[in-house]
Amino acid sequence: MEVELSVQEAVRRDSAISSDTWQEWFDLWMQDLQPALPPANAYELSLRLTDDEEIKTLNHQYRHQDKPTDVLAFAALEVDFPNFEVGRSLMPLYLGDIVISVDTATRQAAQQGHTLQTELAWLAAHGLLHLLGWDHPDDDSLMQMLERQAVLLQLIGLAID
Numbered sequence: 001m002e003v004e005l006s007v008q009e010a011v012r013r014d015s016a017i018s019s020d021t022w023q024e025w026f027d028l029w030m031q032d033l034q035p036a037l038p039p040a041n042a043y044e045l046s047l048r049l050t051d052d053e054e055i056k057t058l059n060h061q062y063r064h065q066d067k068p069t070d071v072l073a074f075a076a077l078e079v080d081f082p083n084f085e086v087g088r089s090l091m092p093l094y095l096g097d098i099v100i101s102v103d104t105a106t107r108q109a110a111q112q113g114h115t116l117q118t119e120l121a122w123l124a125a126h127g128l129l130h131l132l133g134w135d136h137p138d139d140d141s142l143m144q145m146l147e148r149q150a151v152l153l154q155l156i157g158l159a160i161d
Helices: 017-034 053-061 101-112 116-131 140-156
Strands: 002-009 042-050 071-075 092-102
Touching: 002 017, 002 116, 017 042, 017 053, 017 116, 042 116, 042 140, 053 071, 053 101, 071 116, 092 101, 101 116, 116 140
Parallel strands: 002 042, 042 092
Antiparallel strands: 071 092
16 A cells, blocks of 8 residues: 655744655554555545644634634545445545644644654644544544544554653
8 A cells, every 4th residue: 555645844843754754654554544444556645734824724714713723634535435446546545635733733742741743743643534534523532533543643653641
C-alpha cells in the first residue's frame, strides 16, 4: 500500500516536522488502519500547516464559526466508500485535506505539557480519522476516537499523557 502525502507549510517553525517524517507517520497509520480503508492500490491526502488567521478564515467559511481552531478535515469521501474492487484504478484514492493551525497547536502543547511535535501528530491523527469517516457527535464516540488517536501516536513512538 502506498500513501501519497502532500505537506504544505504556510508557516515556518524551528521545530517543524520534515516531510519525510510526516510520510513515515502516515504510512504507519494507514497500514494500521488498512482493514477499515476502502480498497485501493494507493491513497492520497494533503496536510497543510498554517496559522490561526488562515484556519479562522477556513473555519468561518466551511463551519460558520468565526474563530480559529486546531484542526480541520475536509473528507473527499463524505458518504459510504465507493466500491473500487471492479476496475480498480491505478490512480490513488484521494481521501481529502487536513489543515492544522501551528499557532493553536503550540498553545495546546504548552497547556498539555508536551512537545509541539506530539501535538501536531495528535492533530494529524485526528484529522486522518475524520477523513476516514470517524466522528464524535457524542461522548462515547469521542472517547473511541481519542483512544484510536492514542494508538496511532504509540505506533510512531509518541504518547499523550
